[in-house]
Amino acid sequence: KQEVTQIPAALSVPEGENLVLNCSFTDSAIYNLQWFRQDPGKGLTSLLLIQSSQREQTSGRLNASLDKSSGRSTLYIAASQPGDSATYLCAVRGNNRLAFGKGNQVVVIP
Amino acid sequence: DVKVTQSSRYLVKRTGEKVFLECVQDMDHENMFWYRQDPGLGLRLIYFSYDVKMKEKGDIPEGYSVSREKKERFSLILESASTNQTSMYLCASGLTSPRVEQFFGPGTRLTVL
Numbered sequence: 487k488q489e490v491t492q493i494p495a496a497l498s499v500p501e502g503e504n505l506v507l508n509c510s511f512t513d514s515a516i517y518n519l520q521w522f523r524q525d526p527g528k529g530l531t532s533l534l535l536i537q538s539s540q541r542e543q544t545s546g547r548l549n550a551s552l553d554k555s556s557g558r559s560t561l562y563i564a565a566s567q568p569g570d571s572a573t574y575l576c577a578v579r580g581n582n583r584l585a586f587g588k589g590n591q592v593v594v595i596p
Numbered sequence: 597d598v599k600v601t602q603s604s605r606y607l608v609k610r611t612g613e614k615v616f617l618e619c620v621q622d623m624d625h626e627n628m629f630w631y632r633q634d635p636g637l638g639l640r641l642i643y644f645s646y647d648v649k650m651k652e653k654g655d656i657p658e659g660y661s662v663s664r665e666k667k668e669r670f671s672l673i674l675e676s677a678s679t680n681q682t683s684m685y686l687c688a689s690g691l692t693s694p695r696v697e698q699f700f701g702p703g704t705r706l707t708v709l
Contacts, residue, residue, distance in 0.1 A: 517694035529600075529686055530700040537695060575639070579694055582627060582646060583654075588638040 488513045490578055492587035500595050505563035507590045509576035512557060517579045519559050521550050524573045524589070533574075534561070566594045599623070600689050600701035608707045615674040617704050619687030628670035629688040629698070630662065639686065645670055646692065677708045
């Protein structure tokens with residue numbers, strides 16, 4: 487069974503610092519990895535999708551890397567802003583299912 | 597833009613009531629999913645459907661059933677609600693291809709008293 491781990495569970499950073507969020511998974515037989523953002527009490531918003539054949543994906547200040555063989559992905563958020571405060575979840579896709587980590591809860595301090 | 601909508605944002609029900617949670621997507625997706633999300637446990641898959649009238653159990657189907665009579669609509673049913681079903685319920689949809697992303701609805705916060 488796929489296990490997805492996100493470390494750290496929670497972190498606080500001062501505004502302007504770069505954020506580095508880590509995701510690891512136990513089974514490298516995946517189709518893709520998806521990073522989501524979740525605001526308190528809300529649904530999930532898709533941020534980035536990386537296919538298993540890709541090494542990284544970028545969108546604005548967000549960059550996600552994937553090392554499938556070692557079972558790791560990293561989400562970088564450049565020059566963090568208070569509006570980046572949220573929980574970030576990674577999920578890996580195998581067949582019909584996504585397996586989720588429990589999230590990185592981020593607070594950006596003004 | 598893909599849109600996944602859920603019938604209620606907040607719902608309060610009593611123990612033993614039958615509860616219906618409804619999800620509608622507008623992108624002709626084959627696959628639809630119901631998850632619940634609890635602090636410390638993350639998202640867990642309850643049921644999913646890969647076609648009309650087709651369903652498959654997820655990791656925690658006990659106490660739930662589902663219905664998919666039309667492609668765009670996927671309902672989660674709590675036959676007899678219990679307090680341990682108090683949770684955030686999230687619906688998602690996606691194409692069959694494993695190469696594409698899943699899209700999520702806004703969630704329903706269900707409280708069972």
